[in-house]
Amino acid sequence: MLKIGLLGAGRIGQVHAVNIVAHPQSELVAVSDKFDDAAQNLARVHGAVVRTSEEIIADPAIDAVLIATSTDTHADLMEAATAAGKAVLCEKPVDLDLKRAVDCLARCKPHGKPVMVGFNRRFDPNFNSLKSAFDKGEIGKGELLSITSFDPAPPPVSYVKVSGGIFRDMAIHDFDMACWIYGELPEKVTAIGSSIVDPEIGKAGDFDTAITTLEFSGGRMAVIKNSRRAAYGYDQRIEFLGSDGLLAAHNVLENTVEIITRAGATKAKPEHFFLERYAKAYQIEWNSFIEGVEGDTELPVTLQDGINALIVAEAAALSAREGRTVDVAKEIPA
């Protein structure tokens, strides 16, 4: 039974708390948050105690920490926790600054503790099935990967300003998916963006709609479509054309009911947002973390994976800014 300290009691911390508690081999012993109320509430529901992040990291009785704090604290906390001998599951992104993320890896590595980055979509049963089918050769050689990733509604502009931009904040999930599926970093990145959903987002220097194309070795390609607004909900799909066929992972719908009238045949729309769509993915993610830590095997998402996704995001931002293709190896030194 692993004793877990949860750093961060916000929305995503609460999701993780339930999975920690429900897992037969993990126990939630302590919770920290910069807002005391949030920490107290979450601790009470799950029978844990409230402590500071420093206390949790310093406690030798705690085996692992889950970092669900604000992005700017991720790298520091990972470094402190690994130095204190703890296994770590840290929410994405590692940091908004690529150099800081690279340093973090360099500092964590020597401690030899398992560190996993929370790219939850890799654990979605649908995307996972697609990846497995591809790895089994169902469509032959992969040629053209296509990811649709739309949020239901744009975040407030105040959030956009500190988010690192659509590529580092939102598309980073999709960049990780593409690198994971192809098994490597792209060689070239080309992106375009606009702020057609909300001009205020444009004034804040960001895009709300973007298309990124990735060129992998051997002429393999990917295209990622992002929008901050899909009126009908969270649109999360993948298509993958290969030499022998096409793989597609469709949306998860709210239910299976269909109503057919003179007006047409209407089914439910997709699950509203990530908490609904990826509920199961978060659970499997936690199971995988525990399995890796307990079994002393490699974790399915590494700190290097977190850095790779940042590299692509950096390249996409540069490409969209300058209207040209970016050569990843030459221009984004990691």
Added chain:
Amino acid sequence: MLKIGLLGAGRIGQVHAVNIVAHPQSELVAVSDKFDDAAQNLARVHGAVVRTSEEIIADPAIDAVLIATSTDTHADLMEAATAAGKAVLCEKPVDLDLKRAVDCLARCKPHGKPVMVGFNRRFDPNFNSLKSAFDKGEIGKGELLSITSFDPAPPPVSYVKVSGGIFRDMAIHDFDMACWIYGELPEKVTAIGSSIVDPEIGKAGDFDTAITTLEFSGGRMAVIKNSRRAAYGYDQRIEFLGSDGLLAAHNVLENTVEIITRAGATKAKPEHFFLERYAKAYQIEWNSFIEGVEGDTELPVTLQDGINALIVAEAAALSAREGRTVDVAKEIPA
């Protein structure tokens, strides 16, 4: 090139006329109809001449006739045409009276001319694919066949009164499908009916909604659902459970467009009625008739098939009337 006489220039006669004309091996030479206008119009469009049914049948230069007149004339015309040495394609049903249909077969047979009954649904590419997949063993042994057959709107009560009732007029197509798919007549028939769509239909002694179950040899079953009204259009589907799986033929939709909004994901409704849904089936039916006549091979739907469907209809009507299962071999002497 076969010279064809078309008896009947109504809605369904017009559909057939186009297919006769379009086929490279058939030529529409003459048209008859009890309404002279209808015959004149159709003949003009296709460059044929108007004659009486008797003249057409008597003309040795005409190779085949297509009978698309009112039901009460079918048997007489088939007998006259075969006696005159013509191949015949006759619209369903053979007759509303089973005995008359049986006599018709007895009288036509000795002339040795090919006679085909127009069960158009057998030629629908979807139902045909289902049948082929079943015959190829895709679902193993057939066990439970389920046919959904709903019209978009009930006919006028005046039509209902002369129609022979829902089983002989409408479900007869589905009875033929079931016998065709299983390759035999059912042993037992049980039906229930109500007039929930239009009470006037009930007052006319008929049903507008009915469910018929058929028991075939070896414990194999079928169920047929009929309604005179599906607000969303013509609902024509088949499902077939077998020992190794399920076969389904879904509806043909008006188009492939989907609109996804806050209100859900809406696709087109099914094609409106038989002229749209079975346009291709009528064309393939005609091709099959020509192929059989030209190639001197057995036609895919025989007069006996027309009689078999009537036998089931007769049994269903009796069952619904008496609230009990009908033993086909014992109670419906054909």
Added chain:
Amino acid sequence: MLKIGLLGAGRIGQVHAVNIVAHPQSELVAVSDKFDDAAQNLARVHGAVVRTSEEIIADPAIDAVLIATSTDTHADLMEAATAAGKAVLCEKPVDLDLKRAVDCLARCKPHGKPVMVGFNRRFDPNFNSLKSAFDKGEIGKGELLSITSFDPAPPPVSYVKVSGGIFRDMAIHDFDMACWIYGELPEKVTAIGSSIVDPEIGKAGDFDTAITTLEFSGGRMAVIKNSRRAAYGYDQRIEFLGSDGLLAAHNVLENTVEIITRAGATKAKPEHFFLERYAKAYQIEWNSFIEGVEGDTELPVTLQDGINALIVAEAAALSAREGRTVDVAKEIPA
């Protein structure tokens, strides 16, 4: 916080145990089972104690019992528990014998304690959405309800022999669905059955494949298709034709992935069996029970509902045996 005693630690008892434990207002305090090992295992996992059913029922500190024992003990346990002042959630069926079930209701009622029968499918989010849409008038007046209910594989013949037969054991869920959706008992029941899946089931006096038609007031109808074997998994669907359209609840698939190759476009098959398909339904069922007991409001499924489903099962069995329609009010005295 309600203290719960769980009677029965088998497969379905284990499903309920998890939901009892996970609910913030219920606590699993005691478990009984005729097999001591099963009880010990389940109690250990959830931190409960093992006791006999009698002890649990006699303990005034226990507020409610969940009865998940073998069918022949249901009625006795319900009577004892309500007499001891406990709220009860009892798995279906109430009893295989209709008279016994009616007596049970008569004996439980005077104690005034809430009793709910575990018709889990009413809580399936898909079927529930269908029912809500119908109640909101989305398809106008209901006319023809169609339920497909196939198990993935037949049970052993030893089970079949004590099961009460396909109508009381399996179709009873579907009979409850039909009565629930239409809001009344049918007036007439007609059923056919065969043992095409496994002749041994026939030798045991039961069917493995059956079709039941139900006639409700006003000419409204339902048809239920049952098979003990669908090679592709658990097939659980509902279609409902109304005056303004059609409602359908489709199967829940294992995932949303599609593979398109020369061989066609392949999606996942339905969830394998009831534990997977109805996992969420069992959870909502328990929530509804707690909500009703805590809120002192009427429970969504009553003991009378359990009896009604048995009445239809009795009628179906009689109809299939005698090859005729059964008049429920006249022939099945409840």
Added chain:
Amino acid sequence: MLKIGLLGAGRIGQVHAVNIVAHPQSELVAVSDKFDDAAQNLARVHGAVVRTSEEIIADPAIDAVLIATSTDTHADLMEAATAAGKAVLCEKPVDLDLKRAVDCLARCKPHGKPVMVGFNRRFDPNFNSLKSAFDKGEIGKGELLSITSFDPAPPPVSYVKVSGGIFRDMAIHDFDMACWIYGELPEKVTAIGSSIVDPEIGKAGDFDTAITTLEFSGGRMAVIKNSRRAAYGYDQRIEFLGSDGLLAAHNVLENTVEIITRAGATKAKPEHFFLERYAKAYQIEWNSFIEGVEGDTELPVTLQDGINALIVAEAAALSAREGRTVDVAKEIPA
């Protein structure tokens, strides 16, 4: 009744011939082809005569010509035909050379005769429904258009060499779709390409797989995915994200049959290639041409539309070559 001369009796000429003959207001009177056999065969089937292109264009009794010859003859024939007072329907592209196409427009225009370019996809009932739904405002403001356009198999390298390349030969249809849907030329074009399907295509200086992004006014975007090979058939889909929802036009499948077994649920694959998928579109295209010519109204696709698609193709080819975004107005002078 318009008298039509058909220039070109190849595969696509034969498709048009059937539609010309079937239309009640057009009559196929003459056919030309550089291969005499092809012209003779087609003429015989439809009762037309064989003549040279020059003779057809010179004949004052012929009202309109359909140009279905090789691409390099399109512009000359259009100029000659309009000069001779004929209405023209010309297959795409106008020419492989943008300047030649622009000259063609300049020379045809003064004659004031209707000229239509055969962008058949605009007439596909599915894409047409999508466009209509968009124009009616079903998804609000259009933001991100996505076109999937894969051929079933690559053409021979010998064809590739004279084709003008994937952008001018294949993607040109998709460029036309995007301009048609948004109602304008894009401002910027960015494309990437590879020859992953067949390296020989790469050696011939062309791509077989490409992704093009288009930036329209106001931040509106489109992305077009092209591949010369989809093993499962012709993949032709459109998705359009707007401020209020998503519009999608899915593929047309070979039939509606589904087989569900332990291996999953398999439907038919898409229609194989353009002759099957766009059979109806070609028919509607011809109807629209006749309607425009007879009614003296503007034709739905103009010569300028043909030029616009070429402009985008030119920009895409340049972008892919140089690895940068191309500014259409500045860099592609038309």
